Amino acid sequence: MQDAIARHVQQPNTTFECIVDSPTLANWRLCPHRDTPTPTRVRLALFSFAPTQADSEREQRVNQALDRLPA
Numbered sequence: 789m790q791d792a793i794a795r796h797v798q799q800p801n802t803t804f805e806c807i808v809d810s811p812t813l814a815n816w817r818l819c820p821h822r823d824t825p826t827p828t829r830v831r832l833a834l835f836s837f838a839p840t841q842a843d844s845e846r847e848q849r850v851n852q853a854l855d856r857l858p859a
Contacts, residue, residue, distance in 0.1 A: 793818065793830065800827035808832065826859045 789806055796804045800820070808816040815836050821829035832850040834843055 789818075796820075796830065797828045804830070806830075821854075824855075829859065830854065 789808070792804075792806045796806075802820055804818075804820050806818040807814045808818060815834060817833050817835060818830045819833045820827070821831040831854060832847055834847045836843060839847075
Protein backbone atom coordinates (compact mmCIF):
# COMPACT_ATOMS: atom_id res chain seq x y z
CA MET A 789 0.00 0.00 0.00
CA GLN A 790 2.82 2.39 0.85
CA ASP A 791 4.42 1.85 -2.58
CA ALA A 792 1.12 2.49 -4.36
CA ILE A 793 0.59 5.74 -2.48
CA ALA A 794 4.18 6.84 -3.12
CA ARG A 795 3.72 6.21 -6.86
CA HIS A 796 0.50 8.24 -6.83
CA VAL A 797 2.26 11.13 -5.08
CA GLN A 798 5.06 11.08 -7.65
CA GLN A 799 2.74 10.64 -10.65
CA PRO A 800 -0.87 11.53 -9.79
CA ASN A 801 -3.38 9.37 -11.61
CA THR A 802 -7.15 9.89 -11.68
CA THR A 803 -7.68 6.12 -11.77
CA PHE A 804 -5.56 5.47 -8.65
CA GLU A 805 -7.15 3.01 -6.27
CA CYS A 806 -5.67 1.10 -3.36
CA ILE A 807 -7.72 -1.55 -1.53
CA VAL A 808 -7.43 -1.07 2.23
CA ASP A 809 -9.33 -4.11 3.49
CA SER A 810 -9.53 -7.66 2.17
CA PRO A 811 -8.99 -7.95 -1.62
CA THR A 812 -12.01 -10.26 -1.82
CA LEU A 813 -14.28 -7.63 -0.22
CA ALA A 814 -12.66 -4.37 -1.35
CA ASN A 815 -15.18 -2.29 0.60
CA TRP A 816 -12.59 0.27 1.71
CA ARG A 817 -10.35 1.93 -0.87
CA LEU A 818 -8.04 4.90 -1.11
CA CYS A 819 -8.94 6.96 -4.17
CA PRO A 820 -7.90 10.34 -5.58
CA HIS A 821 -9.45 13.23 -3.68
CA ARG A 822 -11.41 15.03 -6.40
CA ASP A 823 -12.50 17.97 -4.25
CA THR A 824 -9.04 19.44 -3.79
CA PRO A 825 -6.69 21.34 -6.09
CA THR A 826 -3.80 19.09 -4.98
CA PRO A 827 -3.84 16.07 -7.33
CA THR A 828 -1.77 13.91 -4.98
CA ARG A 829 -4.34 13.94 -2.16
CA VAL A 830 -6.25 10.75 -1.45
CA ARG A 831 -9.49 10.01 0.36
CA LEU A 832 -10.95 6.89 1.89
CA ALA A 833 -13.99 5.65 0.00
CA LEU A 834 -16.51 3.06 1.12
CA PHE A 835 -17.90 0.80 -1.59
CA SER A 836 -20.77 -1.02 0.10
CA PHE A 837 -24.37 -1.70 -0.85
CA ALA A 838 -25.49 -1.31 2.77
CA PRO A 839 -23.13 0.96 4.70
CA THR A 840 -23.85 1.30 8.40
CA GLN A 841 -23.93 4.59 10.27
CA ALA A 842 -20.64 3.54 11.89
CA ASP A 843 -19.12 2.97 8.44
CA SER A 844 -20.16 6.43 7.27
CA GLU A 845 -18.81 8.04 10.44
CA ARG A 846 -15.50 6.14 10.08
CA GLU A 847 -15.19 7.29 6.47
CA GLN A 848 -15.80 10.89 7.49
CA ARG A 849 -13.34 10.77 10.43
CA VAL A 850 -10.55 9.23 8.34
CA ASN A 851 -11.06 11.71 5.50
CA GLN A 852 -11.00 14.63 7.92
CA ALA A 853 -7.70 13.32 9.29
CA LEU A 854 -6.30 12.89 5.77
CA ASP A 855 -7.33 16.45 4.93
CA ARG A 856 -5.34 17.73 7.91
CA LEU A 857 -2.10 16.11 6.70
CA PRO A 858 0.36 18.49 5.04
CA ALA A 859 0.21 18.40 1.26
